[in-house]
Amino acid sequence: MEIIGETYRPDGGIAQPVTLLGGLVAALLVALLLGAAMSFVGQWLYLILLFPAIAGGLIGAVGHAAVDRAQVRHRFLAATLLFFIGLLGYAAYQVGEYQLLLHRMRTGLAADGVTDPKEQAETIDEFFREKYAATGFAGYLRLAAAAGVTISRSRSQSRKDSGPTLTGLGWWLYVGVEALIVAGMAAGIAWGAAARPFCEPCSAWLPDAVPVFRADPAREPELLGMLRSGGLKALVGRPPDLSRVPPTLELSIQLCRTCRRTGFGDLVLIELDKKKNPQRKNRATHVRLPAGQGLALVQMVGGPSPDPPVAGA
Numbered sequence: 001m002e003i004i005g006e007t008y009r010p011d012g013g014i015a016q017p018v019t020l021l022g023g024l025v026a027a028l029l030v031a032l033l034l035g036a037a038m039s040f041v042g043q044w045l046y047l048i049l050l051f052p053a054i055a056g057g058l059i060g061a062v063g064h065a066a067v068d069r070a071q072v073r074h075r076f077l078a079a080t081l082l083f084f085i086g087l088l089g090y091a092a093y094q095v096g097e098y099q100l101l102l103h104r105m106r107t108g109l110a111a112d113g114v115t116d117p118k119e120q121a122e123t124i125d126e127f128f129r130e131k132y133a134a135t136g137f138a139g140y141l142r143l144a145a146a147a148g149v150t151i152s153r154s155r156s157q158s159r160k161d162s163g164p165t166l167t168g169l170g171w172w173l174y175v176g177v178e179a180l181i182v183a184g185m186a187a188g189i190a191w192g193a194a195a196r197p198f199c200e201p202c203s204a205w206l207p208d209a210v211p212v213f214r215a216d217p218a219r220e221p222e223l224l225g226m227l228r229s230g231g232l233k234a235l236v237g238r239p240p241d242l243s244r245v246p247p248t249l250e251l252s253i254q255l256c257r258t259c260r261r262t263g264f265g266d267l268v269l270i271e272l273d274k275k276k277n278p279q280r281k282n283r284a285t286h287v288r289l290p291a292g293q294g295l296a297l298v299q300m301v302g303g304p305s306p307d308p309p310v311a312g313a
């Protein structure tokens with residue numbers, strides 16, 4: 001039930017499940033490719049924490065597009081799916097590292113005269129079993145944990161400004177943090193995409209918020225009260241004062257482009273920090289407006305900026 005003055009809550013619907021499935025497959029492919037690319041580029045350069053963050057952001061971008069096109073309003077589902085896709089992407093990176101190690105070991109054996117692939121595989125298995133009591137990928141993980149990772153600003157060979165080396169449990173924690181960065185970023189972006197205001201009757205996402213009014217920060221209780229009680233119509237016809245410099249309170253409106261009835265208001269306090277950069281602090285987010293009020297407010301600043309409804313649509 002939609003109640004005026006309440007904060008928007010996604011209804012949990014999914015308009016296009018098949019589109020979502022396609023989008024998830026695309027996100028998974030991107031995740032696996034990024035994992036492979038990270039290990040490939042990692043032969044020369046690997047920036048710890050940063051590479052996983054970039055990968056997580058890119059996987060999240062595909063997830064955002066999938067959520068957008070499939071009109072997913074189920075935040076938990078969207079975030080969970082992208083979390084696991086992110087984990088698989090990071091797993092692909094570790095599998096890539098394992099394959100590169102195998103390649104190096106085979107090359108080394110070939111140089112020592114062991115050229116038969118079967119013999120190479122047996123020798124490698126034997127090495128892992130003797131030293132790490134496990135073969136295959138499990139053996140690689142134990143070897144990697146024993147070798148550890150050196151935390152440094154740069155992994156280039158020339159600079160020796162290396163920090164501590166994490167081995168054993170430390171390495172596992174490091175790998176866990178990196179995996180969580182990839183998965184967490186992808187999940188967070190998907191969550192945000194599914195949380196955006198949606199017009200259920202029109203089955204459409206709402207466009208970006210349009211600033212319609214600025215006021216002295218001292219008026220925060222008054223404006224919050226008007227927003228929460230559906231009483232913003234009192235502002236219609238007042239000078240919007242949008243050129244007011246920070247510190248200022250800003251009211252902005254999201255209005256459905258199709259019906260122009262579903263609307264939400266945001267109240268943001270904009271202040272300047274020490275470097276004179278504006279900082280936005282949300283005071284109220286996605287508060288449902290009475291039908292018609294959003295349109296009246298948007299028109300106050302020369303709107304409606306949304307396109308007029310298409311006849312017959």
Ligand SMILES: [Zn+2]
Nearest residue numbers: 199202256259
């Ligand atoms: Zn609508």
